[in-house]
Amino acid sequence: MMTCSAGERTNGFNLNHEKRRQAMEDQVVSTQQHMPLSQDSLEKETTTLNLGPTHPATHGVFQNVLEMDGERVVSAEPTVGYIHRAFEKIAERRPFYQVTPLTDRLNYCSSPINNMGWHLTVEKLLGIETPKRVDYMRIIIMELARISDHLICNSVVGVDSGAYSGFLYVMQYRELIYEIYEEICGSRLTTNIGRVGGFERNFNDTVYQKLDRFLREYPDVLKEFENLFNRNRIFIDRTVGVGRITPERALNYGFTRPNLRATGVDYDVRVATPYSSYQDLEFSVPVGSTGDSYDRFLVRNEEMWQSLSMIRQALALMKKEPSDIYHAQVPKYYLPEKADVYTKMEALIWHFKIVMGETDIPPGEVYHSVEGANGELGFYLISDGGRAAYRLHFRRPCFIYYQAYPELIKNALLSDAVVCMSSLNLIAGEMDA
Amino acid sequence: MGRPVRFNTKVKMVEMPEGQTGEGYFATSFDKVIGLARKNSLWPLPFATSCCGIEFMATMGSHYDIARFGSERLGFTPRQCDLLMVMGTIAKKMGPILREVYLQMSEPRWVLAVGACASSGGIFDTYSVLQGIDQIIPVDVYVPGCPPRPEGILDGLMRIQELVGNESLRHRNSEQYQDLMDAYGIQ
Amino acid sequence: MALTNENITQRLTEKFGEDLSEVEEPYGLLTFSAPKLLNLKVLQFLYDDPELRFQFLTDLTAVHYPDRKGAELAVVYLLHNMRDNIRIRFKVYTDIREPDVFSATALFASANWMERETFDFFGVRFVGHPNLKRILNVDEMDYFPLRKEYPLEDQTRVDKDDDMFGRGTDKWFQP
Numbered sequence: 173m174m175t176c177s178a179g180e181r182t183n184g185f186n187l188n189h190e191k192r193r194q195a196m197e198d199q200v201v202s203t204q205q206h207m208p209l210s211q212d213s214l215e216k217e218t219t220t221l222n223l224g225p226t227h228p229a230t231h232g233v234f235q236n237v238l239e240m241d242g243e244r245v246v247s248a249e250p251t252v253g254y255i256h257r258a259f260e261k262i263a264e265r266r267p268f269y270q271v272t273p274l275t276d277r278l279n280y281c282s283s284p285i286n287n288m289g290w291h292l293t294v295e296k297l298l299g300i301e302t303p304k305r306v307d308y309m310r311i312i313i314m315e316l317a318r319i320s321d322h323l324i325c326n327s328v329v330g331v332d333s334g335a336y337s338g339f340l341y342v343m344q345y346r347e348l349i350y351e352i353y354e355e356i357c358g359s360r361l362t363t364n365i366g367r368v369g370g371f372e373r374n375f376n377d378t379v380y381q382k383l384d385r386f387l388r389e390y391p392d393v394l395k396e397f398e399n400l401f402n403r404n405r406i407f408i409d410r411t412v413g414v415g416r417i418t419p420e421r422a423l424n425y426g427f428t429r430p431n432l433r434a435t436g437v438d439y440d441v442r443v444a445t446p447y448s449s450y451q452d453l454e455f456s457v458p459v460g461s462t463g464d465s466y467d468r469f470l471v472r473n474e475e476m477w478q479s480l481s482m483i484r485q486a487l488a489l490m491k492k493e494p495s496d497i498y499h500a501q502v503p504k505y506y507l508p509e510k511a512d513v514y515t516k517m518e519a520l521i522w523h524f525k526i527v528m529g530e531t532d533i534p535p536g537e538v539y540h541s542v543e544g545a546n547g548e549l550g551f552y553l554i555s556d557g558g559r560a561a562y563r564l565h566f567r568r569p570c571f572i573y574y575q576a577y578p579e580l581i582k583n584a585l586l587s588d589a590v591v592c593m594s595s596l597n598l599i600a601g602e603m604d605a
Numbered sequence: 606m607g608r609p610v611r612f613n614t615k616v617k618m619v620e621m622p623e624g625q626t627g628e629g630y631f632a633t634s635f636d637k638v639i640g641l642a643r644k645n646s647l648w649p650l651p652f653a654t655s656c657c658g659i660e661f662m663a664t665m666g667s668h669y670d671i672a673r674f675g676s677e678r679l680g681f682t683p684r685q686c687d688l689l690m691v692m693g694t695i696a697k698k699m700g701p702i703l704r705e706v707y708l709q710m711s712e713p714r715w716v717l718a719v720g721a722c723a724s725s726g727g728i729f730d731t732y733s734v735l736q737g738i739d740q741i742i743p744v745d746v747y748v749p750g751c752p753p754r755p756e757g758i759l760d761g762l763m764r765i766q767e768l769v770g771n772e773s774l775r776h777r778n779s780e781q782y783q784d785l786m787d788a789y790g791i792q
Numbered sequence: 793m794a795l796t797n798e799n800i801t802q803r804l805t806e807k808f809g810e811d812l813s814e815v816e817e818p819y820g821l822l823t824f825s826a827p828k829l830l831n832l833k834v835l836q837f838l839y840d841d842p843e844l845r846f847q848f849l850t851d852l853t854a855v856h857y858p859d860r861k862g863a864e865l866a867v868v869y870l871l872h873n874m875r876d877n878i879r880i881r882f883k884v885y886t887d888i889r890e891p892d893v894f895s896a897t898a899l900f901a902s903a904n905w906m907e908r909e910t911f912d913f914f915g916v917r918f919v920g921h922p923n924l925k926r927i928l929n930v931d932e933m934d935y936f937p938l939r940k941e942y943p944l945e946d947q948t949r950v951d952k953d954d955d956m957f958g959r960g961t962d963k964w965f966q967p
Contacts, residue, residue: 253928254699258731280656343666426902444877567851575905601655698930732946
């Protein structure tokens with residue numbers, strides 16, 4: 173049962189909490205009775221099944237070696253590193269503005285969030301404060317990215333349980349989100365959006381038109397998607413009780429964000445330590461109760477509704493600000509306009525200094541985290557005053573919570589293991605960095 | 606009373622190959638007919654490792670629709686597929702696995718390297734990334750981009766179709782092909 | 793009593809006294825370090841104390857400072873108290889010739905893979921870890937890549953023309 177404050181959003185999911193818990197217990201007990209694991213059977217031996225690294229449904233490359241007793245998983249050992257690209261070492265070579273394309277490729281389903289997180293970290297180090305309008309622009313883009321990521325995750329959960337149509341419905345609207353990114357930064361997927369201090373260009377009219385179209389058409393599609401899955405008997409049977417985890421174990425394993433909120437812990441970085449003017453928006457944080465795949469699915473759906481309302485609020489707030497601000501006034505770190513570079517002396521000097529790396533970057537160490545779509549994406553940056561970072565470490569949520577996967581699927585059936593894996597939203601690029 | 610049947614006249618059909626027609630027969634060469642059949646029904650194996658895989662998912666969706674090229678059925682098992690689409694960075698840890706998957710495919714098989722990372726290592730010139738999959742398997746078409754637009758992936762697919770359509774039936778047994786396989790150490 | 797950086801520092805100095813060093817607050821985040829033999833004691837204290845309650849391990853990583861002889865590798869723990877919303881950074885220094893540090897896996901299950909990653913990149917051996925082997929790199933790798941002395945690129949490549957990248961020797965003028 174979900175607690176959310178926007179009253180009109182509870183769509184009649186009225187199962188009594190007690191009854192549902194009882195139903196889940198019965199289900200677990202009944203399957204155990206049908207498949208007894210006899211202790212003294214002479215033929216009892218386990219088979220090894222290799223789940224991955226190549227997966228159907230393009231999950232991404234990570235591997236699980238499962239020990240199975242028939243159809244039941246006895247133990248699992250995950251291996252990662254099949255797409256290790258040494259981001260942290262590359263970042264020691266590159267100046268700060270060149271690290272943004274690397275951060276794109278961490279969680280590539282929602283790359284603007286990674287970009288913004290990196291810019292916020294560098295701004296914290298350099299002490300730059302961005303104007304409100306830039307913050308609202310960032311919020312719009314981050315929430316669009318969050319919707320985009322949750323769409324992939326939820327539709328892939330559908331595909332893994334056999335329902336391909338939901339995926340096709342929502343891919344159309346992901347294309348619209350990609351078109352919005354293209355208007356702003358030129359690229360669809362690995363966006364490299366924004367700069368330290370703001371954005372490289374203002375939102376033009378096409379962006380507003382496309383955003384309006386998205387906000388108008390998408391709620392109906394999301395409703396249709398929910399109608400397909402939320403009360404679907406087959407989907408509920410596939411996902412309820414699968415991959416359950418208690419809040420204490422989840423905290424011990426380092427879960428954050430939707431996976432943690434599905435277990436019942438009410439923690440959101442945007443509420444606890446607001447960054448980029450999130451405190452000006454009103455939103456509620458959906459929290460689940462049992463921590464199984466069904467709750468994760470519902471929490472992600474509800475977060476998409478909240479993101480839509482946040483985009484609307486940010487657009488309204490943006491209209492109150494003067495419409496030509498799109499970056500902070502920090503000539504030391506933000507490249508000047510090209511027209512000025514060719515005509516004015518100071519602009520030329522700043523341009524030269526920034527590109528050749530002669531600006532003063534204060535030495536220090538900073539840690540900043542944003543609400544990524546999977547968890548708390550943190551950037552630990554140590555600068556020694558040079559052009560590139562001395563050490564940059566990404567706190568990657570997928571890497572940290574994938575450790576809990578063997579515990580989640582202990583004694584589950586193989587098909588449950590697959591659904592659990594996709595409901596955790598494991599993105600390989602983020603796992604291996 | 607039923608509605609009159611309306612045929613959709615805007616469907617594009619493939620062209621007939623050249624040949625001799627007569628009363629009740631059509632004579633052409635095997636190469637052309639088999640090439641025509643193969644190229645319009647390529648079953649891909651999407652070996653999606655990273656960001657290009659997400660662009661592939663967009664290509665699979667209804668907007669760009671790879672199914673209209675005959676690739677409706679994406680088999681994720683190498684035994685049933687003709688076209689290996691490698692999308693994304695291949696790290697050195699993944700290299701042997703890619704080679705295994707390639708070896709399990711049966712002839713005729715084609716390889717499409719999608720993205721800069723698969724073609725040449727991309728922006729990751731590091732100790733852990735394989736600098737291009739053509740170091741371990743032979744590649745037919747390279748699609749550049751980071752990630753390439755879905756139109757780019759479809760263009761790559763169309764070039765593979767050209768290659769498939771024009772391939773001679775004896776190509777896979779020819780000496781040239783055997784030399785290529787030996788260069789990669791594949792029997 | 794509200795939990796602030798001063799309170800935490802006071803509680804820590806009460807308990808550990810001179811063992812604490814380098815207490816500072818860059819960008820508002822309290823940072824301190826302790827000798828490496830005490831790392832589990834400090835973590836346990838921060839976990840169990842009913843006021844401090846730092847029960848969430850956000851991050852565990854290492855930094856290589858080749859200039860600090862005798863304390864080249866710093867293992868950094870980033871802890872979080874979710875109830876009062878305070879973060880704290882705890883560093884432990886170790887010599888590169890004997891990089892053994894006690895493992896925190898008994899306390900935090902999430903430390904398991906983070907320590908494996910630190911071992912993979914820097915060679916810090918965590919004593920008491922259930923399964924310390926390489927996680928992200930290939931198992932046969934015999935060096936620790938993120939240490940400062942090793943380069944980024946693959947040194948066994950033969951197809952790259954270093955002159956084109958501005959890295960080669962001045963061979964270009966030779967016939």
